[in-house]
Amino acid sequence: MIQIQNVNKRYRKEMVLNDVSLMINKGSIYGLLGSNGAGKTTLLKTIAGIFKQNSGAIEIERKAIFENISLKERLIFIPDTLFFYSHYTVEQMASFYENIYPKWNKERFNQMQKLLDLNPNKKIHRFSKGMQRQVAFWLALCAMPDYLILDEPFDGLDPVIRKKIKSWMIQDVAERQMTVMVSSHNLKEVEDICDAVGILHRGKLLLEKDLDDLKSDIHKVQLAFKQDVSEELFQDLQLLHHEKRGSVHICIVRGEYEGIEAKVSTYDPVVFDILPLTLEEIFIYEMEGAGYAIENILL
Numbered sequence: 149m150i151q152i153q154n155v156n157k158r159y160r161k162e163m164v165l166n167d168v169s170l171m172i173n174k175g176s177i178y179g180l181l182g183s184n185g186a187g188k189t190t191l192l193k194t195i196a197g198i199f200k201q202n203s204g205a206i207e208i209e210r211k212a213i214f215e216n217i218s219l220k221e222r223l224i225f226i227p228d229t230l231f232f233y234s235h236y237t238v239e240q241m242a243s244f245y246e247n248i249y250p251k252w253n254k255e256r257f258n259q260m261q262k263l264l265d266l267n268p269n270k271k272i273h274r275f276s277k278g279m280q281r282q283v284a285f286w287l288a289l290c291a292m293p294d295y296l297i298l299d300e301p302f303d304g305l306d307p308v309i310r311k312k313i314k315s316w317m318i319q320d321v322a323e324r325q326m327t328v329m330v331s332s333h334n335l336k337e338v339e340d341i342c343d344a345v346g347i348l349h350r351g352k353l354l355l356e357k358d359l360d361d362l363k364s365d366i367h368k369v370q371l372a373f374k375q376d377v378s379e380e381l382f383q384d385l386q387l388l389h390h391e392k393r394g395s396v397h398i399c400i401v402r403g404e405y406e407g408i409e410a411k412v413s414t415y416d417p418v419v420f421d422i423l424p425l426t427l428e429e430i431f432i433y434e435m436e437g438a439g440y441a442i443e444n445i446l447l
């Protein structure tokens with residue numbers, strides 16, 4: 149479990165993380181969303197123990213991560229800008245990892261080599277950008293980390309490799325309870341793999357929720373009535389958005405499916421559909437509700 153409590157981080161006088169608190173459960177995948185410059189990389193590097201926060205606490209398994217070598221041996225951070233020792237081959241980099249990470253799995257390294265089809269004796273800087281990213285995941289997953297912190301990890305990977313790497317990652321989460329935090333601008337990707345999501349905006353965490361709760365708590369409702377329905381119904385629903393297209397009311401309603409169905413049914417609608425929302429739609433309406441224009445927050 150990763151626990152972040154009231155974390156503040158400044159670069160000189162600029163406050164980059166402002167009282168951030170969140171929790172990531174063991175064996176789950178947490179998606180961190182946010183605009184450019186929101187503070188995602190800073191937060192991830194602070195969680196990885198690369199930066200130290202100015203105040204607040206960052207704990208993994210209830211121990212502070214900063215300068216904690218035994219925790220760091222179980223955590224891997226893949227940054228958005230990759231770093232490898234120049235002129236090292238994959239094999240040499242793997243030996244380096246083997247010395248640092250006690251749970252290094254040589255057998256897995258050999259198996260993944262066949263699946264990725266990369267030459268371990270080639271110097272890493274001679275690989276393409278996407279291939280270097282594959283190497284980063286290859287090495288990271290063979291170190292068998294309990295915590296994997298990823299900054300925009302899938303950029304530059306082709307769709308086949310992307311799928312392969314995600315499935316290895318998900319397998320590690322399911323089989324050995326690996327905990328993952330991943331920053332992304334891609335809502336679809338986050339929706340596919342994450343259990344919980346948080347949105348960071350100008351250093352503050354605007355929203356943090358379990359993805360299933362988020363989805364089961366907000367619906368798009370399409371309604372039409374024989375006669376004009378009284379305003380009472382709309383006052384009765386927790387509306388985040390309401391518009392009328394012809395005779396059809398399109399409402400974004402907070403609340404569980406059954407509760408909405410029960411309330412609307414009493415008004416005898418002739419058209420009545422309750423539809424789930426995509427993560428992108430949820431964020432648009434949640435953020436609107438919180439008074440933020442979504443285009444300022446996400447790409």
Ligand SMILES: Nc1ncnc2c1ncn2[C@@H]1O[C@H](COP(=O)(O)OP(=O)(O)OP(=O)(O)O)[C@@H](O)[C@H]1O
Binds near residue numbers: 164185186188
């Ligand atoms: N080393 C640094 N020194 C000073 N300021 C920095 C440094 N790194 C980042 N910042 C500032 O901190 C703020 C947050 O940057 P950060 O890289 O954490 O954002 P981000 O959410 O990861 O952005 P992006 O989506 O663009 O990668 C920005 O205003 C940035 O200019």
